[in-house]
Amino acid sequence: MQNKNNKMKLLVPLVSVFFGLLIGGIIMLVSGYRPIEAYAALFEGMVGGPYYIGETVRQMSPLILSGLAVAFAFRTGLFNIGVEGQLLVGWLAAVYVGVFVDAPAIVHIPLAILAAGVAGALWGAVPGILKARFKVHEVITTIMMNYIALYSTNEIIRNYMLAPGERTENVKETASLASPFLQSITEYSTLHYGIIVALIAAVIMWFLLWRTTMGYELRAVGFNQHASQYAGINVSKNIVLSMAISGAFAGIAGSMEGLGTYQYMTINAAFTGVGFDGIAVALLGANSAIGVVLAAALFGGLKIGALNMQSIAGVPTELVGVVIALIIFFVACSYIVHWLMNRVSKGGKI
Amino acid sequence: MSFMDILALIVPAAIVSAAPLIFTALGGVFSERSGVVNIGLEGLMLFGAFTGAVTIYYGEQLGLGGASPWVSFLVAMIVGAMLASIHALASITLKADQVVSGVALNFLAAGLAIFLTKKIFNAGQTPVISQRISKSDIPFLSDIPLLGKLFFSNAYLTSYVAVFVAVIVWYVLYKTPFGLRLRSVGEHPMAADTMGINVPKIRYIGVLLSGALAGLGGAVYVASISGNFTHSTITGQGFMALAAMIFGKWHPLGALGAALFFGLAQAISISGSHIPFLQDIPKVFLLIAPYVLTILALAGLVGRADAPKALGTPYEKGKR
Numbered sequence: 233m234q235n236k237n238n239k240m241k242l243l244v245p246l247v248s249v250f251f252g253l254l255i256g257g258i259i260m261l262v263s264g265y266r267p268i269e270a271y272a273a274l275f276e277g278m279v280g281g282p283y284y285i286g287e288t289v290r291q292m293s294p295l296i297l298s299g300l301a302v303a304f305a306f307r308t309g310l311f312n313i314g315v316e317g318q319l320l321v322g323w324l325a326a327v328y329v330g331v332f333v334d335a336p337a338i339v340h341i342p343l344a345i346l347a348a349g350v351a352g353a354l355w356g357a358v359p360g361i362l363k364a365r366f367k368v369h370e371v372i373t374t375i376m377m378n379y380i381a382l383y384s385t386n387e388i389i390r391n392y393m394l395a396p397g398e399r400t401e402n403v404k405e406t407a408s409l410a411s412p413f414l415q416s417i418t419e420y421s422t423l424h425y426g427i428i429v430a431l432i433a434a435v436i437m438w439f440l441l442w443r444t445t446m447g448y449e450l451r452a453v454g455f456n457q458h459a460s461q462y463a464g465i466n467v468s469k470n471i472v473l474s475m476a477i478s479g480a481f482a483g484i485a486g487s488m489e490g491l492g493t494y495q496y497m498t499i500n501a502a503f504t505g506v507g508f509d510g511i512a513v514a515l516l517g518a519n520s521a522i523g524v525v526l527a528a529a530l531f532g533g534l535k536i537g538a539l540n541m542q543s544i545a546g547v548p549t550e551l552v553g554v555v556i557a558l559i560i561f562f563v564a565c566s567y568i569v570h571w572l573m574n575r576v577s578k579g580g581k582i
Numbered sequence: 583m584s585f586m587d588i589l590a591l592i593v594p595a596a597i598v599s600a601a602p603l604i605f606t607a608l609g610g611v612f613s614e615r616s617g618v619v620n621i622g623l624e625g626l627m628l629f630g631a632f633t634g635a636v637t638i639y640y641g642e643q644l645g646l647g648g649a650s651p652w653v654s655f656l657v658a659m660i661v662g663a664m665l666a667s668i669h670a671l672a673s674i675t676l677k678a679d680q681v682v683s684g685v686a687l688n689f690l691a692a693g694l695a696i697f698l699t700k701k702i703f704n705a706g707q708t709p710v711i712s713q714r715i716s717k718s719d720i721p722f723l724s725d726i727p728l729l730g731k732l733f734f735s736n737a738y739l740t741s742y743v744a745v746f747v748a749v750i751v752w753y754v755l756y757k758t759p760f761g762l763r764l765r766s767v768g769e770h771p772m773a774a775d776t777m778g779i780n781v782p783k784i785r786y787i788g789v790l791l792s793g794a795l796a797g798l799g800g801a802v803y804v805a806s807i808s809g810n811f812t813h814s815t816i817t818g819q820g821f822m823a824l825a826a827m828i829f830g831k832w833h834p835l836g837a838l839g840a841a842l843f844f845g846l847a848q849a850i851s852i853s854g855s856h857i858p859f860l861q862d863i864p865k866v867f868l869l870i871a872p873y874v875l876t877i878l879a880l881a882g883l884v885g886r887a888d889a890p891k892a893l894g895t896p897y898e899k900g901k902r
C-alpha cells in the first residue's frame with residue numbers, strides 16, 4: 233500500500249504535466265503554429281545555455297518561496313490564496329529596510345529579509361485570526377487582503393518613498409542580493425543569491441513540518457481538527473501559526489524581488505502573479521518541500537522559455553499560462569487517475 | 583457645489599460601475615447557492631470581456647451597428663457557460679477541490695484570452711469599438727423631480743437590465759420549484775437526493791448559469807466602460823463581485839445592494855477629488871473600502887454572513 237501511494241504521488245504530477253503540454257500542443261496546432269518547433273524553442277529557452285539557466289534559476293527563487301507558502305498552509309488544511317498580498321507587503325518591508333537602514337552587508341541583508349518575513353507573517357496572521365476566532369473562511373479573507381495590500385503598498389510608496397519613474401529608490405548596495413560573480417558565470421543573466429535563500433527556506437519547511445513537535449501538531453490539525461482538539465492540541469493557535477509561517481515564506485518571496493531581481497519596488501497597477509503561481513507550484517509539488525523546488529524549476533523554466541518560444545516560433549508567451557492552468561486542472565482532478573488505477577489494479581472488477 | 587450637484591455627479595457614476603458587478607455577483611449566487619464555490623468568476627468575467635470585445639468588433643464589421651453590443655451579450659453568455667462547464671466537470675463530476683479548479687479557471691481564461699487576442703489581432707489589445715451602449719434618459723421617469731435626475735437620467739440601459747435581472751433571480755430562487763431545489767442542493771444535498779432531486783444536474787445548471795452571467799458582466803463592462811479588451815481590462819472586478827455576493831449574504835437582492843454600494847465606493851474614489859468634504863480623505867481608503875467591509879461582514883461585525891451549508895463539498899452518493 234505504501235509503495236503504491238508513493239507511485240501515485242509521482243505518477244499524478246507526471247501524467248498531468250504530460251497532458252498539459254499535449255493539449256497546449258493541440259491548441260498551437262489548431263491556432264496554426266508549429267508545436268514541435270515551439271516546444272523545442274521553449275526547451276532551448278529554459279536550459280539551452282548558461283544565460284538561460286541563470287534566468288530560469290532566478291525565476292525559480294520567488295516561485296519556490298511562494299510555493300512553500302501555499303504548501304505550508306495546505307498542510308494545516310488551510311488554503312492561502314493571499315500569498316500575492318503577503319508578497320507585496322514583504323517586498324515593501326525589504327525595500328524599506330534596504331533603502332533607509334545603514335548597516336554592513338552581513339547584518340543588512342538578513343535584516344531586510346527578516347523584515348520581509350515579519351511583514352508577510354503579520355499580513356498572513358490576520359486571516360488566520362479571523363478563521364480561528366470568527367470561523368471566517370480564509371479563502372475569501374486572503375483574496376480581500378490581497379487587494380488591501382496592493383492599494384496600501386502603492387499608497388505608501390507614493391507618499392513616502394517615491395523616486396522618479398513610479399517607484400522607490402534602489403536599495404543600498406549592502407542590502408542587495410545581486411551577485412556579479414553569479415552574473416558573470418551565466419553570461420550576464422540577472423541571477424542573484426536569492427536562490428540560496430529559497431533553498432534554505434525549503435529545508436526549513438521540511439524540518440519544521442517533519443522534525444519538530446510544532447510541525448506534528450500543524451499536520452495533525454490539517455488531517456482532522458476534531459481529533460486534534462480531542463488530543464489536546466490547541467487548534468486555534470495552530471491555525472494562526474500556520475498562516476503566519478506561510479505568510480513569512482510569502483513575504484520573503486517578496487524580498488527576492490525587492491533585494492534581488494529589481495533592487496526596488498514599483499507602484500504596481502496589478503498583481504505580480506508570483507503568488508498565484510505559487511498555488512500551481514504547491515499543487516504540482518504535492519505540498520512537499522522537494523516537490524515544490526522541482527515544480528518551481530519547471531514553471532519558472534516554462535515562463536522564461538516562453539520568451540524564446542515567442543521570438544523563434546512566434547507563439548504568444550500566454551500559451552505557457554494556458555499550459556500551467558491545464559496542469560493544475562489535471563492535478564486537481566487526480567480523483568479520476570486514482571479511480572482508473574484502482575480499476576486496473578483490481579483487474580477490471582469494481 | 584451643492585449637495586444635489588454632488589449626488590448628481592456620484593450616483594449615476596456608481597450605477598454605471600455597478601452593472602457588471604451586479605451581473606457577475608448574481609452568477610456567483612447561482613453557483614454558490616447550489617453548493618459549488620466559484621473563485622473562477624474573475625476568469626469567467628475576463629473571458630466574457632474578451633468575447634464581448636471581439637463580437638462587438640466583428641458585429642460592427644458585418645454591419646450590425648447598434649445591435650452588436652446586444653448580440654455580443656448573448657455570445658458572451660454562451661461562451662461563459664461553456665467555459666464554466668470545465669469548472670463544473672472538474673468540481674462536480676471529477677470531485678476536484680472547487681477552489682483549486684476555480685483558480686485554474688482564472689489562469690486558463692487569462693492565458694487563453696490574451697493568447698487569442700494576440701493571435702487574432704496581432705496586438706496586445708482588441709481594437710476600440712465604436713458601438714458602445716449609449717447613455718440615455720429614460721422617458722417619463724427622468725422627469726420625476728429629484729429622483730429622476732439622479733437615477734433615470736444620462737444612464738446606460740444595461741444598468742436597469744442588471745437591476746431587473748436581480749429581481750428575476752430573486753424570484754427564481756425563492757418563488758419557483760427550481761429555486762427551492764437549487765437551494766436545497768446547496769444546504770443538504772443528501773436530503774435533496776432522498777427527495778428525488780438530481781444533485782449533480784442541479785449543480786451543473788447552477789455553475790453554467792454563473793458562467794453565463796459572469797460572461798455577461800464582462801461583456802457589459804467592455805460595452806459600457808472600457809471599450810476594448812486588454813490584459814488590464816478585468817483586474818479584480820470578478821473578485822469584487824465575489825465580495826459583493828458574500829457581503830450580500832448569498833442573496834440576489836443583497837448582492838445587488840452590495841454591488842451598488844461597491845460601485846459607489848469606486849465612483850467616489852474616481853471623482854472624489856471634486857467633492858468638498860471627500861477630497862481630504864485619502865483615495866486609498868475608498869479603494870480598499872469594499873474589501874475591508876467584506877472582511878468585517880464575514881467576521882460578523884456588519885451583520886452575520888453565513889454560507890450555504892454544503893458549500894465546497896463534493897456530493898458523493900451513499901457517503902455519510
